[in-house]
Amino acid sequence: MNQIDKISTDTTASGSPKLLSRLPLRLHHRAIVVRDQEATRHFMEDIIGMPLVATWCESIFMPEVGRDVSFCHTFFALEDESCIAFFQFADQEIQEKCYRKxxxxxxxxxxxxxxxTRATQNELVERLKAASVPYRETNHGYCKSIYVTLPDGLYLEFADDPPDIEEIGKIRRADAHKELARWLEGQRGSNNAYRLRDF
Known part of the structure; x- marks a missing residue:
């Protein structure tokens, strides 16, 4: 079965996707395994400016290896209380098994x-410049973004939406399935008429 067949069969009789009655509320956290919690804390808190709001130190039985494993799990907060989180393991063997190489x-x-927000992006750029940390800026048209790389290689984007993002969202929601099917069929033309526009 190809991807287009899969898209067309995962629908109700009316042709609409079978969605949850209520969508998940928001991102709770995204967790990444890192080699050095202090280097990560320094980057996230001292350079970027996102606060460390929780550190969980635990030892649990890990069935994958058949023994107890100790780890440290840190959380850095966004304004909506979602977090970016990081793991480091005391056991070097487990660290290597869990670390994305x-x-x-x-x-x-x-x-x-x-x-x-744009103000947050501007402040972030000043902080990155002051710390001599490389970054990249891109105007996608439907958002403007600042990109930076964390010590373990994770790429982080800070995106600011344009004033007409709701209108853009309605257009993309209306043709999301059609555009996906078009692209999967090999029709690879761009549908982003917004790229590089000023806002």
């Missing part, structure tokens, strides 16, 4: 994107 050669498409 093969980041993409071009990491920019494998990232976490966080909504931010």
């Amino acid at each position: 093969n980041f993409p050669e071009i990491p920019r498409f494998d990232h976490i994107a966080i909504k931010a």
Whole structure:
């Protein structure tokens, strides 16, 4: 079965997708295994400015290895109380088994994107410059983004939406399935008429 067949069969009789009666509320947290919690804390808190709001130190039985494993789990907060979180293990063998070793050669498409205001982006750029941390700016048209790489290679995006984001969202929601099917069929033309526009 190809992807287009899968899309067409996962629907109700009326042709609408079978969605949850209530969507999940928001991102709770995204967790990443890192080699050095203090280097990560320094980057997230001292350079970027996101506060460390919780550190959980635990030892649990891990059935994958058949023994107790100790770890430290840190959480850095966003304004909506969701978090980016990080694990480090005391046991070096477990650390290596859980650590993501093969980041993409071009990491920019494998990232976490966080909504931010333009004022927050401007402050972030000043903080990154002051710390001599490289960053990248991109105007996608439907958002403007600042990208930065954490010590362990995680790519982090801070995105600011334009004033007409609700209108753009309605357009993309209306044709989301049609555009996906078109692209999967090999029709690869761009549908982003907004790229690089000023807002």
